[in-house]
Amino acid sequence: HTGSTGGKVLIAYFSWGGNTAGIAEEIRDQTGADLFEITLVNPYSMDYNTVLDEAGRDQNEQARPELAAHVENMDEYDTILLGYPNWWASIPMPIASFLEEYDFSGKTIIPFCSHGGGRFGQSLTAI
Numbered sequence: 001h002t003g004s005t006g007g008k009v010l011i012a013y014f015s016w017g018g019n020t021a022g023i024a025e026e027i028r029d030q031t032g033a034d035l036f037e038i039t040l041v042n043p044y045s046m047d048y049n050t051v052l053d054e055a056g057r058d059q060n061e062q063a064r065p066e067l068a069a070h071v072e073n074m075d076e077y078d079t080i081l082l083g084y085p086n087w088w089a090s091i092p093m094p095i096a097s098f099l100e101e102y103d104f105s106g107k108t109i110i111p112f113c114s115h116g117g118g119r120f121g122q123s124l125t126a127i
Contacts (some may be wrong), residue, residue, distance in 0.1 A: 007076075007077065007078025007079060008033075008034065008076050008077045008078065008079075009031065009033035009034070009077065009078070009079045009080075009081065010033060010034050010035075010036055010071065010074075010077040010079070010080050010081070011024050011027055011028055011031075011033050011034065011035050011036065011080075011081045011083065012036045012037075012038055012071065012080055012081070012082055012083070012098065013035075013036075013037060013038060013082070013083030013084065014037075014038040014039075014083070014084045014085070014092055014094045014095055014098070015037070015083070015084075015085065015114075016044060016051060016055075016085055016092075017085070019085065019114040020083045020084060020085050020113070020114045021037070023083060023112060023114060024037075024081075024083045027081060027083075027112070033081065034077075036069070036071055037069070038067060038069075038094050038095065038097075038098050039067065039068040039069050040065050040066065040067060040068055040094055041065075041066040041067070041068045042065065042066070043068075055087055055092060055093070056088070058092075058093040059087065059088050059090070059092075059093060062093070062096070063093050064093060064096055064097045064100065065093055065094050065097055066097070067094065067097050067098065067101065070101065071102070074102045074103075077107065078106075078107055078108065079107065079108045079109075079110065080104070080107055080108070080109045080110070081110045081111075081112060082095070082098075082109050082110065082111045082112070082127070083111075083112045083113065083114075084111075084113050084114075084123070085113060085114045085115065086113045086114065086115035086123055089122050089123070090122050090123050090126045091123045091126045091127060095126075095127075096126070099127065109127060111123065111124060111127055
């Protein structure tokens, strides 16, 4: 799909429990944009209490978890819709890894997030 400027649109998202994935898929269905899931070489546990410890540690250490997949043709995209869960009022560290992997100069990033009531928190500042 192409955006209003004629460039391609990519929906890149990280989802732990499936909520952000559902939003990303709906956006894809509505727009026809390409979809890319941000995944980790060492994924977080699917157990809620365990992921609180794992992701909390990454957040406190400002870690950059290694990504399992990469966008091979990022230069083709002008607009990136970036989806993530709001964790600790900010972006999850896999999003930080993704943002540091590519040159987004001249690209438009449009964030969207799932949350438990904290809206975007401080995540827009982090992006």
